[in-house]
Amino acid sequence: MALKYYLYRKDPSCILDEDVNEITQPKDPDTGTNDDPNFVVIRQDLDASVPLTSWKLNAAGNALEDVFAGKSDEERETLERETYSVPIGFQQLKEGHRVAIKARAKDALEEISWKKERAEETDLLNGNNVAMTAYANEKKAIRDANNAKEAALDAITTNDWEAIKAFNPDDFEGSNNRPE
Amino acid sequence: MARRITETKSDGGGGKISYQDPYDQPAFTVYTQHDSGASGFYSYTHRFDRHSFTFGSNDGYGMYRTYSSHSPEFFNDNAGTTYFQTNGHPHSHNDYPSMTCCVGYLGHEYFNRVGTNSANGGMIMQTRGANYMSHSFTTVNNIVNETKQDWAWYSDDVNSSRTRTYFMPRSMQHYRQYSHNYGYSKGTFLDIPCKWNNSGAGSSSYNRKTQKMVVMEQNGGSYTWRPVIWHGVPNLRAIALNENIHYDDNDQYTGISRDNSSLKQWMDSANAAGGSQPHSSTLGYTEYQNASGKPANHGWEDQYRCMPVLCDNGKVLMFQMLPHSGAWIHRWDENGSPSGNMRQWSGTTSYGREQGERFGMRWQVTSDGRYITGYCPYYYYGSGWLGCFIRVSDGKWLWDQSTDTSYGCQICPIGKSSFMMVRTYNTDSGYGMYYTLQNMDECFAEVSDGGRINPHGQHFFTGETHSSIDTPYWSTSYPAIIPAMYNTHAFTEHVEGGRGTVEGAAKQSEFTTYT
Numbered sequence: 277m278a279l280k281y282y283l284y285r286k287d288p289s290c291i292l293d294e295d296v297n298e299i300t301q302p303k304d305p306d307t308g309t310n311d312d313p314n315f316v317v318i319r320q321d322l323d324a325s326v327p328l329t330s331w332k333l334n335a336a337g338n339a340l341e342d343v344f345a346g347k348s349d350e351e352r353e354t355l356e357r358e359t360y361s362v363p364i365g366f367q368q369l370k371e372g373h374r375v376a377i378k379a380r381a382k383d384a385l386e387e388i389s390w391k392k393e394r395a396e397e398t399d400l401l402n403g404n405n406v407a408m409t410a411y412a413n414e415k416k417a418i419r420d421a422n423n424a425k426e427a428a429l430d431a432i433t434t435n436d437w438e439a440i441k442a443f444n445p446d447d448f449e450g451s452n453n454r455p456e
Numbered sequence: 457m458a459r460r461i462t463e464t465k466s467d468g469g470g471g472k473i474s475y476q477d478p479y480d481q482p483a484f485t486v487y488t489q490h491d492s493g494a495s496g497f498y499s500y501t502h503r504f505d506r507h508s509f510t511f512g513s514n515d516g517y518g519m520y521r522t523y524s525s526h527s528p529e530f531f532n533d534n535a536g537t538t539y540f541q542t543n544g545h546p547h548s549h550n551d552y553p554s555m556t557c558c559v560g561y562l563g564h565e566y567f568n569r570v571g572t573n574s575a576n577g578g579m580i581m582q583t584r585g586a587n588y589m590s591h592s593f594t595t596v597n598n599i600v601n602e603t604k605q606d607w608a609w610y611s612d613d614v615n616s617s618r619t620r621t622y623f624m625p626r627s628m629q630h631y632r633q634y635s636h637n638y639g640y641s642k643g644t645f646l647d648i649p650c651k652w653n654n655s656g657a658g659s660s661s662y663n664r665k666t667q668k669m670v671v672m673e674q675n676g677g678s679y680t681w682r683p684v685i686w687h688g689v690p691n692l693r694a695i696a697l698n699e700n701i702h703y704d705d706n707d708q709y710t711g712i713s714r715d716n717s718s719l720k721q722w723m724d725s726a727n728a729a730g731g732s733q734p735h736s737s738t739l740g741y742t743e744y745q746n747a748s749g750k751p752a753n754h755g756w757e758d759q760y761r762c763m764p765v766l767c768d769n770g771k772v773l774m775f776q777m778l779p780h781s782g783a784w785i786h787r788w789d790e791n792g793s794p795s796g797n798m799r800q801w802s803g804t805t806s807y808g809r810e811q812g813e814r815f816g817m818r819w820q821v822t823s824d825g826r827y828i829t830g831y832c833p834y835y836y837y838g839s840g841w842l843g844c845f846i847r848v849s850d851g852k853w854l855w856d857q858s859t860d861t862s863y864g865c866q867i868c869p870i871g872k873s874s875f876m877m878v879r880t881y882n883t884d885s886g887y888g889m890y891y892t893l894q895n896m897d898e899c900f901a902e903v904s905d906g907g908r909i910n911p912h913g914q915h916f917f918t919g920e921t922h923s924s925i926d927t928p929y930w931s932t933s934y935p936a937i938i939p940a941m942y943n944t945h946a947f948t949e950h951v952e953g954g955r956g957t958v959e960g961a962a963k964q965s966e967f968t969t970y971t
Contacts, residue, residue, distance in 0.1 A: 283918055288547070288862040293918035295908070305887060305923050328859055329804045329835070353805050361548035361836075361861065368544035375490070375543075 282318045282340060284333055288364055291328045291340070329356045362437050369440045373429055376445035381422035385415060421448040478823075478946035479503040482570045483870045485578045485938040486889055487553065488542040488929040495542075496928035497578035499570045499940065502871050504925065507940075510576045511928050539566060539586050545880060545934040546838040547862045548805075550815070551586070553936035554864040554880035555838020556831065560818035561598070562608065562628050564938040565590040571941045578938050590814040592631040595658040597621070600765060600848040601665035602825045605944040607696035610635070611671075612657050614760040618647040619655040619671050623696035626941065644701050646719055649727055651743055652682045656760050657809075662692055663766045663848065664825065667738075670766040672774065677759040681747045683772045683788060684731075688738040690722050735770040735790060744772060744792030751800040752781035757808025757816050763830035771851030775844050777817040777832035779808045783842045787851060798906060801842040801857055804835055811837070822873045823944040827896040829867060829875060834859050841865035841917050845875075845909060847900050854899060854909045858917035865917055868939035872947035872954065873897050877916055880934045883927045889935045890921040897954070 283293040283302075292315075293299055302312040318340055322331060330352050331340040343359075344352045391414070395407035425448040432439045479502040489495035496511035538544060538551045546555045553566050563569035566586050568579045581589060595612040599605065608626040611619050612635060622645045624630040634643040648660075652673045659672040659681075669692075670683045695701060701717040714720060729740030753759075763775045770790030777783050782803025787795040808816035817832040826848050834840025840860040846853045858865050863880045870876040870893060879890040894916055899909050909916050927935045 285860075290859065290861040292858060292860055293915060294859070295915070299915075300919060302919075305890075305921075327804050328802065329861060357548050357805075364547055364862065365544065365549050369538070372538075372541060372543050 279319050279321050282320060282322070282331075284316050284318055284340065286314050286316070286333060289332055289360060291331055294328070327352055327356075329353075358435070362435050366435045366437060366440050369443075370429065370432070373440070373443055373445040374426060377422055377425045377429065377448070380446060380448070381418055384418045388414060388418075424448065476943065476946045476950060478943070478950050479871070480505070481572050481942035481946065482507040482574065482940035483942065484868050484876065484940055485567075485570050486925060486927050486935050487564075487567065487578060487938055488883065488927045488933040488935045489540055490543050490929050490931065490933060497570075497576070497938070498926060498928055499574070499578065500925065502942075508570065508574055508576055509928075510578065540580055542929070542933045542935055545862055545882075546836070546864050548836040548839070550807075550812075550837040552838070552864070552934065554866065554934045555814075556833040556841050556864040556866060557593075557815050557818055557838050558864070559820075559866045559868060559937060559939055560593050561596055561605075561820060562589075562592055562626065563941070564936065565593055565628075565814055567938045569938050569940055572943060586814055588632055588636075589628040590812075591635060592628040593818060594761065594809045594813050594816055595631070595635070597658055597660040597662065598763060598765065598819050598821065598828060599662050599664065600821060600825055600828055601663050601768070602693065602821075603664075603823075603945045603948040604693060605821065605823070605825065606941075607693045609660070609662065609692060609696060610658065611655065611660055614655055614657050614674075615676060616650070616655045618649050619660065619673075621646050621648055621660065621671075623692055624699060625697060644695060644699060646701070646723055648686070648723065651684045651731060651741060656681075656762065659760075659762045659764060661764045661766045661772075662689065663768065664693070665848075666766070666768055668766055670764050670772055672762055672764050674760060679750055679753045679759060681762055681774060683744040683764060683766075683774075683792075685735075685742045685744070685766065685770075685772070686726055687733055687740055687742070688722075688726065690719060695719055742792065744788045745794050747774060747786050747788075748794040749786070749796035750776075751784055751797050752778045752803075754779040754781060754810075755808070756810035761809060761817060763817060763819050765828055765830075765846045765848065765851075767846075767851035768849050769851060773844075773846050773851055773853055775817070775830035775846075777806070777808050777842075778803060779806050779810065780804070782806070782834070783817075783832055785844050785853060785855070787853070798853075799844075799855060801834075801855070802859075803842075804861075806833055806835060807837050808832070820867055820869055820875065820939070822869050822875065822896055823871065823947040824873050825944075826873055827875075827900075831867065833864070835861040838864045841867075841877075845896060845899065847896070852900060852905045854903055854907055856909045856916045863934065864936075866937050868937060869944075871895070872951050878935070878937050879917070879921055880936065881923075883923070883929070883933045883935055884931060888923040889925040889927050889937075890923045891925055892916055892919070892921050 281295050281299040282291050283299045285292045299317050301317050302315045304310045304312045326342050330344045332343045334341045344355050391411050395411040398407035399405050482499050483502040485497045485499040498509045499507040501507045546552050558565050595610040597609045609623045611621045613620045622634050650673050653675045656674050662669040667689050669689045670685045673682050701719045731741050731743050733740040733742045757779050758776050765773045772788040774786045782801035784800045785798050819830045821828045829845045831843025834842050841858045844855045866878045874895045877892045881890045
């Protein structure tokens with residue numbers, strides 16, 4: 277079997293290309309001249325019966341190794357997805373949800389900001405701080421709901437793809453929920 | 457014999473051609489959207505000048521914003537869904553807009569595209585885009601050697617004894633009306649009789665220059681394909697853009713049967729003329745032999761869909777996605793003999809239309825109609841790229857691939873005879889969108905038939921890319937492109953020199969003065 281060139285990307289990890297001809301080492305987009313450290317070109321003889329997606333860079337960073345050796349094709353596909361793809365997707369969705377929760381809370385706080393001036397004037401007229409206390413409590417409720425929602429997000433088991441997909445960052449107290 | 461439709465070139469009446477800078481038209485839009493940050497649509501011309509944009513991060517009431525109570529309802533309702541978010545990328549998942557299969561001849565499955573006169577960058581189409589409009593991407597037949605790419609034709613309704621084919625403007629909304637609201641039996645359609653077996657979906661090719669079309673037939677879902685070439689095909693663009701098959705009938709008080717339309721009469725006469733016609737025939741049809749050497753079978757995608765290309769010299773090429781087994785390409789010679797499997801792209805888990813209309817093979821054609829690419833994702837629903845490039849004049853083909861398991865690769869025509877490929881990498885820190893441009897004339901001149909596309913010593917999809925196209929969001933973002941609608945004919949009409957195209961204007965000298 278002939279040696280081939282493989283272009284491997286470290287993060288997110290995968291063989292990006294294969295060729296019998298030499299593959300050019302990608303350059304750092306910042307300089308255009310230095311080698312991009314996220315890519316490595318490997319020349320190796322790989323077992324064609326092993327899916328490309330099972331080959332990963334070894335610890336030394338100079339060869340590809342079959343990380344699912346001994347597994348069936350079906351097991352390989354499942355393991356590859358669960359080991360490499362789902363964690364990326366899970367983390368991206370989780371961070372997206374967290375940003376969304378904070379954004380909803382921020383919007384909700386901004387939406388009631390007009391109440392502050394009214395509360396100050398009401399308290400001035402009444403000689404107490406009842407209105408401002410109510411206003412502060414309303415803001416606190418939004419923040420508490422934000423925190424509770426983030427706690428619920430953090431409680432999702434890592435890489436539980438179905439759970440993170442089903443998670444709705446909108447439905448908490450004070451959030452400006454999307455219209456149905 | 458049915459009437460023949462001819463076309464005369466207009467010179468504006470004064471004997472002079474009004475100059476339109478073809479590069480000043482929109483080519484594509486870059487879309488990014490982050491749930492709580494800036495987002496929008498930046499549209500670029502074929503010269504990468506800014507064409508138009510919609511951009512928002514302001515929370516003033518009624519102003520555009522990605523998502524808040526202040527944003528327009530459209531975005532407020534949809535910006536939180538991963539269909540429209542670009543803060544993630546496809547890998548093995550199925551809804552981000554940067555998937556490889558999201559773009560094709562009709563634009564982007566989820567978005568309204570930019571037209572030449574648009575004042576803004578684009579617009580999402582709620583989940584209607586993903587759920588409804590993508591249907592057209594799986595049924596649109598290809599058009600080659602057509603410089604006026606403002607129309608489209610579609611075939612669905614698989615496994616029938618006729619290939620029901622619709623003609624209309626190049627618009628997914630138009631097709632949606634015919635395919636669903638009208639119930640497959642009204643509008644500007646033609647039933648093309650199957651001569652061998654059963655119909656497929658989006659598996660025909662019209663060569664405007666030779667006035668022929670190939671309609672692929674399949675054997676009842678048993679994975680074998682056969683080209684049937686129809687000769688002397690009328691001007692399908694005229695039928696499509698007049699939006700009715702009676703467009704050339706005389707007005708009269710008596711109702712006219714569909715069977716009396718010129719299109720139907722042509723079909724009847726072509727059918728009656730019979731098969732086994734020589735390639736030079738101007739009527740009738742020719743059956744080629746069955747495809748041979750198909751390397752793998754999977755399901756709906758390769759049972760009922762393929763991308764054939766009818767070349768000027770009578771060769772027919774066919775590209776197919778093979779879910780879970782990559783893709784393959786096949787060629788028939790001008791005598792109708794099959795080549796067998798010319799290449800199988802290796803595959804892994806991947807999904808075609810059998811998993812939803814948003815998935816599967818797509819195609820794009822250069823502005824001059826002389827080159828076409830067929831492609832599909834490598835990994836799951838929308839990551840990586842496997843595909844071919846075909847020269848219509850002689851059936852020469854090249855290939856390329858990206859076995860990327862994380863990012864989508866999106867492609868659109870740019871300039872006269874080039875494609876732009878976009879890798880939907882993270883644009884974080886203002887790197888911008890990564891892209892590569894490649895001129896097909898150059899690639900096909902320098903690489904032999906069946907070779908790998910090799911621009912400047914590197915591959916199209918995995919070689920050097922540039923990241924100088926700005927995106928509407930600068931933090932973590934994986935952009936998508938929305939191919940634009942523009943006057944493709946302007947590239948043939950107003951670019952001097954180069955190789956001829958089908959009906960382009962007379963070649964201009966380098967010193968032609970436009971007025």
